[in-house]
Amino acid sequence: MADLYQIDSHKMIYHPDRAAAIKAAGRDWDKAKHIYPVFVELAPIGACNHRCQFCCVDYIGYKPDRLSIEMMRERLPELARLGVRSLHFAGEGEPMLHKNISEMIRLTKESGMDASLTTNASIMPTDFLDDALPHLSWIKVSMNAGTAETYASLHGTKPEDFHKAQANLTAMAERRRAKQLDCALGAQILLLPENADELETLVKTARDQMGVDYVVVKSYSHHLSSETTKYKDMDYAAYLHLEKDLAKYNTDRFNVVFRSNTMRKLAGAHGYDRCHSVPFVWAYIMANGTVSGCSAYLLNEKFEYGNVNDQSFEQIWTGAKRQASFDYVMNELDISDCRKNCRMDEVNRYLYALIDNPPPHVNFI
8 A cells, every 4th residue: 555645745736727727827917816726724723732842833822713603604615616625624723622613624525625634633522523524535633652651742731632632533433434434534643753762653553443544654844933943953864764664564454654755855955946836726724814825934924815704715815915925926935945845845846847847858748
């Protein structure tokens, strides 16, 4: 079983219409303004019940902002109508803390978009298994250790949360099996010196006890504004051998997705000289309603387009603030200052090769 979901790569190749539109638009705003994102990440709530040592959005402050369900009942069908194809519930807080998270997920799917969720899973609403799980394409649980003690230290919480998260993920797997649901279930571990010796413990538990589909082993990527600097200079060269060590746990139903490609890229340059993803293929909606073009620049006004509490998404996306951001990204942004291995890194590499740097003889297919 390979990386079935292409987690360590990208899936922009399956959206040739958007890629062609971006290429055709070039630096022409009149052509660019109606190119809507394929993917939107959304933070239902800014509060979080953990204080992870590696949190990249600690600088935002875990504010108790939340998106209202009344507003979301209007915006979700609108996003689908405009051509958004997937909505990822994650963001600067813990999505499961929002009392209406299950309804938001259900409405996303009913509107015609795919829905996914990243969570620490230490809490789970009572209606989640019935009202949300059937409508999700995938869930990824941040479970960054193999023992409760290390988990509590890294997550800034109590050891019992480790057991709660495992129990909730197991309950999801059992319900999926009982109801024959399609939702893919995974656990995720951010590889750090503190948990490197616990990788196998987590993998074995996830596969043999929790019944998930995969465990993702990923690298730390320092956020430009993060208050956390402990892992800023992480070098993964000494850890790459673990990919082979963990491969023995792969089966036809379970896979360890060791993100070695991403780890290797940390030591090099971006591989492209212009961002083609912003402000086109994705967007980020903060818990206070702010629509941003890039999660690496949250709270930076140059990447803020408007607020979904005040305007429709269409008004925001075609408005003057996004136009100003478009001009800035096209003409001024120096990506050497951007976050390494950002969410759109692989997409940018693909679009750069397609638009700015094709090889010779492209017509000899």
